[in-house]
Amino acid sequence: MANKLITCTINGKKKEYFVDVRSSLMEMLRGSAGLDSVKHGCDVGECGACTVLIDGLPYNSCIYLAIWAEGKTILTLEGLSDVKGAISDIQQAFIDEGAVQCGFCTPGFIMSSIPIITSEHPYGREEIRKQIAGNLCRCTGYVKIVDAIEKTQKKRIRERQES
Amino acid sequence: MQIIGSAMHRVDARDKVTGHAKYTEDLIGPHTLVAKVLHSTIANGMVTAFDLEEAWSVPGVVDIVTCFDVPDIQFPTAGHPWSTDKKHQDIADRKLLNTRVRCYGDDIAAVIAENEIAAANALRKIKVQYEEHAPILTVEEAMKSTAMPIHEERPDNIVVHSSYEIGSFEEASKEPGLIRVEGTYETPIVQHCHIEIANSFAYMEAGKIVVVSSTQIPHIVRRICSQALGVGFGDIRIIKPYIGGGFGNKQDALTEPLNAYLTTRVGGRPVKLAYTREETFACTRVRHAMEFHIVSYIRPDGTFAARSIDAYSNQGAYASHAHALVANAVNGFRMMYPVGAIKGNAYTVYTNLPTAGAMRAYGIPQIGFAMEAHVDDIVSRTGFDPIGFRKRNMMKLGYVDPITTITCHSTGLEECIEKGSRHIGFAEKRMRYAAQTGPLRRGVGMAIFCYKTGVYPISLETSACRMILNQDGSAQLQVGATEIGQGADTVFTMMAAETAGFTPDKIHLISTQDTDVTPYDTGAYASRQTYVSGMAVKKTAESLKTKILAYAGKMLHKDPWDLDIKENQVVHRNQEKSLIPVAEVALEACYSLTDSNHIAAEETHHCSDNTYAFGVCFAEIEVDIPMCTIKVLDILNVHDSGRIINRQTAEGQVHGGMSMGLGYGLTEFLKFDPKTGRMLNDNLLDYKLMTAMDTPELHAAFVEPEDPTGPFGNKALGEPPIIPVAPALRNALLNATGVAVGSIPLNPEKLFFEFSKAGLIR
Numbered sequence A: 001m002a003n004k005l006i007t008c009t010i011n012g013k014k015k016e017y018f019v020d021v022r023s024s025l026m027e028m029l030r031g032s033a034g035l036d037s038v039k040h041g042c043d044v045g046e047c048g049a050c051t052v053l054i055d056g057l058p059y060n061s062c063i064y065l066a067i068w069a070e071g072k073t074i075l076t077l078e079g080l081s082d083v084k085g086a087i088s089d090i091q092q093a094f095i096d097e098g099a100v101q102c103g104f105c106t107p108g109f110i111m112s113s114i115p116i117i118t119s120e121h122p123y124g125r126e127e128i129r130k131q132i133a134g135n136l137c138r139c140t141g142y143v144k145i146v147d148a149i150e151k152t153q154k155k156r157i158r159e160r161q162e163s
Numbered sequence B: 001m002q003i004i005g006s007a008m009h010r011v012d013a014r015d016k017v018t019g020h021a022k023y024t025e026d027l028i029g030p031h032t033l034v035a036k037v038l039h040s041t042i043a044n045g046m047v048t049a050f051d052l053e054e055a056w057s058v059p060g061v062v063d064i065v066t067c068f069d070v071p072d073i074q075f076p077t078a079g080h081p082w083s084t085d086k087k088h089q090d091i092a093d094r095k096l097l098n099t100r101v102r103c104y105g106d107d108i109a110a111v112i113a114e115n116e117i118a119a120a121n122a123l124r125k126i127k128v129q130y131e132e133h134a135p136i137l138t139v140e141e142a143m144k145s146t147a148m149p150i151h152e153e154r155p156d157n158i159v160v161h162s163s164y165e166i167g168s169f170e171e172a173s174k175e176p177g178l179i180r181v182e183g184t185y186e187t188p189i190v191q192h193c194h195i196e197i198a199n200s201f202a203y204m205e206a207g208k209i210v211v212v213s214s215t216q217i218p219h220i221v222r223r224i225c226s227q228a229l230g231v232g233f234g235d236i237r238i239i240k241p242y243i244g245g246g247f248g249n250k251q252d253a254l255t256e257p258l259n260a261y262l263t264t265r266v267g268g269r270p271v272k273l274a275y276t277r278e279e280t281f282a283c284t285r286v287r288h289a290m291e292f293h294i295v296s297y298i299r300p301d302g303t304f305a306a307r308s309i310d311a312y313s314n315q316g317a318y319a320s321h322a323h324a325l326v327a328n329a330v331n332g333f334r335m336m337y338p339v340g341a342i343k344g345n346a347y348t349v350y351t352n353l354p355t356a357g358a359m360r361a362y363g364i365p366q367i368g369f370a371m372e373a374h375v376d377d378i379v380s381r382t383g384f385d386p387i388g389f390r391k392r393n394m395m396k397l398g399y400v401d402p403i404t405t406i407t408c409h410s411t412g413l414e415e416c417i418e419k420g421s422r423h424i425g426f427a428e429k430r431m432r433y434a435a436q437t438g439p440l441r442r443g444v445g446m447a448i449f450c451y452k453t454g455v456y457p458i459s460l461e462t463s464a465c466r467m468i469l470n471q472d473g474s475a476q477l478q479v480g481a482t483e484i485g486q487g488a489d490t491v492f493t494m495m496a497a498e499t500a501g502f503t504p505d506k507i508h509l510i511s512t513q514d515t516d517v518t519p520y521d522t523g524a525y526a527s528r529q530t531y532v533s534g535m536a537v538k539k540t541a542e543s544l545k546t547k548i549l550a551y552a553g554k555m556l557h558k559d560p561w562d563l564d565i566k567e568n569q570v571v572h573r574n575q576e577k578s579l580i581p582v583a584e585v586a587l588e589a590c591y592s593l594t595d596s597n598h599i600a601a602e603e604t605h606h607c608s609d610n611t612y613a614f615g616v617c618f619a620e621i622e623v624d625i626p627m628c629t630i631k632v633l634d635i636l637n638v639h640d641s642g643r644i645i646n647r648q649t650a651e652g653q654v655h656g657g658m659s660m661g662l663g664y665g666l667t668e669f670l671k672f673d674p675k676t677g678r679m680l681n682d683n684l685l686d687y688k689l690m691t692a693m694d695t696p697e698l699h700a701a702f703v704e705p706e707d708p709t710g711p712f713g714n715k716a717l718g719e720p721p722i723i724p725v726a727p728a729l730r731n732a733l734l735n736a737t738g739v740a741v742g743s744i745p746l747n748p749e750k751l752f753f754e755f756s757k758a759g760l761i762r
């Protein structure tokens, strides 16, 4: 089967990969790009563990073909920490609120929360629950995950108002 | 003590929010071969022949192994400590690949190929001939005298039958004036649904077989692999990195034994065997479906005079944990309300369904549903107060179970009930909701439980720990007990720091278990880690501290008995002022030209005690009768797990268990095609586990009586939160509608049937 050259931006850097045209973006990110935060929980778009942002929107990368990523801007969890390793407020909030247990769903949840915490719209808890309903977690019962997202978005709105 | 009881953040949280945490699949090297298993497409019969010609012709195929090629060894898979007593050994009833097919999806062949696509293509091209028999899917069918034996060693399909009697049920039930209440209760087959699928990779190094696996029980898996392959324990090495949830499914050998064998077929080259989500559903383990028939005789004063229970557990194709679960269930029946004469009868029965194994709370969610539903059936028929009735009959401090001798060393159950009932306004609402009409009705319900913390005296409880002092005064902490998401690594770090007098940042916990170097522990199961392994950590930290102080004593020319360690400083006992930092002692101990001493400690804790944790769930629901739906308005679990080691992780455990309990009560069940035995909803879309939208706000509270037997006054917490949720919801439904449903899940399909039967809808 044919391979194809894909050019895209991953975590702020221009990247080129030869990919099997049948492979998923998840396979490209985990395999060629070595971005292991992209977790493999089902391969068929059910669990959300493989969620990444493509041009700012969350997608299940396991059901997104690698070749569709041509020219796209992709953000994975690795892209949230800065080069020195300092982590972002949403990552810190997941630690502080105790939103992490086995951690396998965590990268996907954090990526799904980015559009919420960067939005101007103040999401209520029910709205947050709806936004993250495509990510499954079997460990936490979601309460502390919602806490972490709610707290971060409130903090960001406050910061924006102050500046 | 300031560390124990604090809300310290998880020690692994940073790795997990940055993506640095490595799970099994993240560790697989680039040139690893890919193995896939061929699963049977019949549920009952024999493989008679394979045609492999086309499969071999697929480019990239390296090897094909069938059930006719594997070692002729039957082995057990349950994650129990091995018993040296033959009578108590786990049932060895499967081979690496099976010729005798016992469930739809049984492992019958495997392909090893250079890549995923070649492996998948070759798998599709294998042709199989079967001798096929009708599948036996229910306990009732399997127990018929005419039923075909699923295993020749058990011609009647009964894996084990056990019974007990405390007092005489016959006699006690003859007492005049008793009220008789009888009920049948059923629980469904459900699945763990850990988000990381079942997977492993295996290779050979230094003449040994190494398996890296997502397992809760590395040391036990090593033993099982050695049995399955017929090699020595020492010939196998299991490595367990971070794991993405287990909930009991990974308390079984899953992909490891076959994978260990497959690497030997290809000269020790690395082979990966990762199940798909669908295989994880259908071909690993599930929770036992159980059916209970309960008869109770109650005195007019609201005490039990006599009770009996008959329990039937659907084991599926292979024994796995087998009878241990239903035995636990009928024992739980006795322990929760140890009043009057009690008789129990339990059967575990082979069928052609997927193999049932361990799952969070090991048989107790099943009996918890049956028993607590039954108690509400009693109170709704007799008019007793549900709380008063439970309090009168439930286990009290000092209770000694007559069969297992497990003793109630501490209980805060009464306080749990009071706290929960206040929160929900139970008595007032229960009255108010009792006689509603109209399409929307509200109800409140409750359920209590007791739960054994460890497995003593049924099984061995042993755990070891090692600490090694570094030259900078920090220490490695190595435990055989596994972190599986429950937070074990965090509480071990807290326990070691507290005991040794270190700050937690000076404890470097090694999260990965490697059976070649990690001290022995049976693993993550029961709710034993803080209780059993925690004591091993405490003993080891004490021993390390003693050794540090002995060396410090020499340096300071003081009697070590007068010394102590506080916040990484050696101090005079009961004083704060630093005499010398531990770091200085450690540096000297390592590099001293006259007295070099590499300070380390290793201790084993052989636990020969057990203790009960308790708790209660209160729920308030709204039932939409025409729509046949239940909305949870408020739900609270109150736990007595003894002293809470870490409030934040403890709450997390309670929330997670409650969420799983909500799924168990409301939506989750596995469905099978009655003709073929094939699982019909083997995926996360059709199998309804709770999403963030389905889960209401969850409330967790604790009462904390200090348990005298726990290392820090603590008792079980990991599993219990799931137990009382489903029966509390069911009892709330009874309060709301007067309809007593005898099974779960309470999904619209079931409610439609039940409401129609009760005449609530037409």
Ligand code: FES
Residues within 6 Å of the ligand: A039, A040, A041, A042, A043, A044, A045, A046, A047, A048, A049, A050, A051, A060, A061, A062, A063
């Ligand atoms: S792995 Fe992509 S949604 Fe599950």
Ligand code: FES
Residues within 6 Å of the ligand: A099, A100, A101, A102, A103, A104, A105, A106, A136, A137, A138, A139, A140, B195, B244, B245, B485
């Ligand atoms: S933390 Fe384990 S699945 Fe979410």
